[in-house]
Amino acid sequence: MMEAVKVLDAKGMACPMPVVKTKKAIEEIESGEILEVHATDKGAKSDLTAWTNSGGHELVDQTEENDVLKFWIKKS
Amino acid sequence: MENNNTRVAIIAANGGMFDAYKVFNIATAAAASDKEVGIFFTFEGLNLIHKEAHKNLAMPEGKEHFKEGFEKTNVPSISELLEMAQEMGVKMIGCQMTMDVMNLEKDDFVEGIEVGGAASFIEFAKDADISLTF
Numbered sequence: 001m002m003e004a005v006k007v008l009d010a011k012g013m014a015c016p017m018p019v020v021k022t023k024k025a026i027e028e029i030e031s032g033e034i035l036e037v038h039a040t041d042k043g044a045k046s047d048l049t050a051w052t053n054s055g056g057h058e059l060v061d062q063t064e065e066n067d068v069l070k071f072w073i074k075k076s
Numbered sequence: 077m078e079n080n081n082t083r084v085a086i087i088a089a090n091g092g093m094f095d096a097y098k099v100f101n102i103a104t105a106a107a108a109s110d111k112e113v114g115i116f117f118t119f120e121g122l123n124l125i126h127k128e129a130h131k132n133l134a135m136p137e138g139k140e141h142f143k144e145g146f147e148k149t150n151v152p153s154i155s156e157l158l159e160m161a162q163e164m165g166v167k168m169i170g171c172q173m174t175m176d177v178m179n180l181e182k183d184d185f186v187e188g189i190e191v192g193g194a195a196s197f198i199e200f201a202k203d204a205d206i207s208l209t210f
Contacts, residue, residue, distance in 0.1 A: 012150050013152075014149045014150050014151045015101060016101050016104045016105040016108065016157075019104075019105055019108045019109070020104050020105070020108045020160055020164075022108070023108035023109075023110075047105075050109075051109055054109045054110070055109065055110060
């Protein structure tokens with residue numbers, strides 16, 4: 001898997017902050033690069049997936065361990 | 077990032093803390109998803125952008141016990157959400173008529189808002205893909 005160029009720690013944040021912070025973080029990377037997001041908000045699972053789709057980005061991978069959701073988003 | 081030009085028009089007509097969360101959560105989530113967002117604040121909804129009032133909005137009567145839940149869940153404050161919304165370019169229109177009735181001036185509100193009448197909102201909302209009222 002491609003290496004993330006940036007990691008966003010959104011753990012402990014409640015809706016809608018994970019999405020808002022992800023939006024800001026993705027603006028700081030280049031098209032084709034990968035942003036890794038860590039979140040504990042259970043809603044982030046569907047929210048970040050929906051957000052990724054709506055922005056035309058690609059959800060490359062997603063994991064869940066010890067209540068931490070991890071997302072790898074490739075910028076469009 | 078692509079801008080898909082989806083427009084979200086929101087009317088904020090109530091001024092409690094829960095109302096503020098409903099309005100600003102949807103607005104910031106939409107703005108973060110590259111939607112074009114505009115909010116028309118009217119009547120009690122003006123509390124949400126009032127310089128002082130927005131910092132201390134009331135919980136619905138009998139629901140004060142949710143305060144603890146808000147803290148535990150680490151929900152952002154209304155001030156933070158308002159700031160985020162403005163940073164992301166959410167258009168905010170304060171209702172001129174309500175301001176006149178309540179004897180409020182533009183200076184009583186947070187910076188960056190516009191003041192306009194219902195027609196200003198309708199002009200924005202006529203091309204909206206999503207319209208919401210809170």
